[in-house]
Amino acid sequence: MKEDKEDIKIKKRKDTKDLLNINSFINRSIEFNREHHNELDNISYWNLIRKYWFIILIISLIIILSIYKIIKLVI
DSSP states (O other), X not given: OHHHHHHHHHHHHHHHHHHHHHHXXXXXXXXXXXXXXXXXXXXXXXXXXXXXXXXXXXXXXXXHHHHHHHHHHHO
């Protein structure tokens, strides 16, 4: 009977430890997400456009040329 009580106490301690670990993990992941979300908010579209303007220019030219060729084929 005593052993059963001891086993139950040990099991309760382990369960409590597991719950604490899970809780701390959740808190850390929430904090991590907050930090990275703030980083994403700091990036503006204008900065991205300034950084990749050449690629945007090339892609837009390709699209314009392809539309022109399609129109020329149809007409």
